[in-house]
Amino acid sequence: MEKKLLGILQCPYCGKEFKLSARAKNSSMVSEGKLICGCSEYNVKNGLPILLNHEPKHKGEWDDQWSLYSNKIRLWDTDVNEWEENMLKQSLMIKNTSELKGKWILDAGCGPGVISSKLSKYCTGGGLVGVDMSSAVKFANSHFSSSLRIARMNENLHFVQADIQHLPFKNGVFDMVYSAGVLHHIDDTEMAFKSLLRCLKKRGKISIWVYNEDTSIKVKILEVHFRKFLTFFPRKFRKQVLLSLLPLFLIKQSLFGKGSKQDAKEKLLHIYDALYHKVAKRYFSKEMVDLFKRNGLKHVVIGREDESGFSVTGIK
Ligand SMILES: C[S@@+](CC[C@H](N)C(=O)[O-])C[C@H]1O[C@@H](n2cnc3c(N)ncnc32)[C@H](O)[C@@H]1O
Ligand SMILES: [Zn+2]
Numbered sequence: 001m002e003k004k005l006l007g008i009l010q011c012p013y014c015g016k017e018f019k020l021s022a023r024a025k026n027s028s029m030v031s032e033g034k035l036i037c038g039c040s041e042y043n044v045k046n047g048l049p050i051l052l053n054h055e056p057k058h059k060g061e062w063d064d065q066w067s068l069y070s071n072k073i074r075l076w077d078t079d080v081n082e083w084e085e086n087m088l089k090q091s092l093m094i095k096n097t098s099e100l101k102g103k104w105i106l107d108a109g110c111g112p113g114v115i116s117s118k119l120s121k122y123c124t125g126g127g128l129v130g131v132d133m134s135s136a137v138k139f140a141n142s143h144f145s146s147s148l149r150i151a152r153m154n155e156n157l158h159f160v161q162a163d164i165q166h167l168p169f170k171n172g173v174f175d176m177v178y179s180a181g182v183l184h185h186i187d188d189t190e191m192a193f194k195s196l197l198r199c200l201k202k203r204g205k206i207s208i209w210v211y212n213e214d215t216s217i218k219v220k221i222l223e224v225h226f227r228k229f230l231t232f233f234p235r236k237f238r239k240q241v242l243l244s245l246l247p248l249f250l251i252k253q254s255l256f257g258k259g260s261k262q263d264a265k266e267k268l269l270h271i272y273d274a275l276y277h278k279v280a281k282r283y284f285s286k287e288m289v290d291l292f293k294r295n296g297l298k299h300v301v302i303g304r305e306d307e308s309g310f311s312v313t314g315i316k
Contacts, residue, residue: 001047002158010168011051091313100176107129108164109185121156129169175205183208209309246264253267
């Protein structure tokens with residue numbers, strides 16, 4: 001963790017600023033230490049601030065999913081470079097990456113940090129902070145973060161383990177907040193959305209991507225009804241079922257996959273994403289636009305939309 005991150009952090013539960021207690025006093029980098037506030041003490045481990053005072057609901061499901069991830073180049077059957085392009089143009093609606101220079105950006109629910117790492121190179125002079133409650137953020141931190149400073153790469157990139165519903169940031173510190181594939185997995189989506197808004201500056205931009213309710217019958221049968229049935233069972237059983245279904249999904253991919261390049265491990269991770277999680281809501285784009293508007297956002301626009309999901313962007 002870079003010491004400069006302390007300037008934007010606060011305790012997610014009592015709202016007080018942190019006092020840092022670290023072994024190496026003079027370095028700008030904290031590898032091991034404690035962040036102390038009015039209510040608690042949090043560890044910084046291997047450069048990662050762990051700002052949770054209890055295990056958030058559903059964290060275990062995500063830990064299970066991300067334990068399958070080891071690839072830094074591909075995710076969701078997409079090459080990360082292609083994904084970066086989609087993210088910038090169709091979700092964040094950035095015309096020129098120079099717009100991101102000097103900006104502070106929050107990637108809320110960053111998973112293994114692949115896309116955070118890609119976008120962080122554009123916010124020189126500012127910073128990109130990836131937050132996730134799951135163990136995926138440890139992967140992100142150890143592979144991409146500035147806290148390790150491998151060959152001084154990704155100096156603008158920071159990771160924090162925290163819950164989106166209790167974000168550890170001061171009010172209005174980010175110029176831009178984005179959250180891809182996350183809010184529909186949180187029980188109280190609107191409360192989580194408000195939590196993101198609190199950390200966004202006035203006139204800052206927020207962009208989210210969520211699952212589409214306006215989708216195909218195939219998605220409804222599998223990702224809505226079958227998932228609901230499966231998640232009735234304990235995690236251990238769900239894992240067994242998905243593992244035994246993997247060969248079927250791989251055969252389907254080789255017959256109808258339209259050039260899909262997922263190997264068995266990547267495919268299994270993708271299947272977990274679609275079928276393993278208890279909370280996976282779907283929205284009509286109009287519902288999300290209404291949510292943005294009743295929370296005071298202006299210039300609300302729907303971006304990329306397909307049967308899987310859509311993005312919505314607005315200005316605070
Ligand atoms: C489908 S993944 C999306 C990851 C990444 N944004 C992407 O597009 O690849 C959803 C992520 O949201 C995280 N998440 C879900 N609920 C969360 C919460 N309440 N606080 C923080 N992270 C959360 C999960 O741990 C998981 O990594
Ligand atoms: Zn506190």
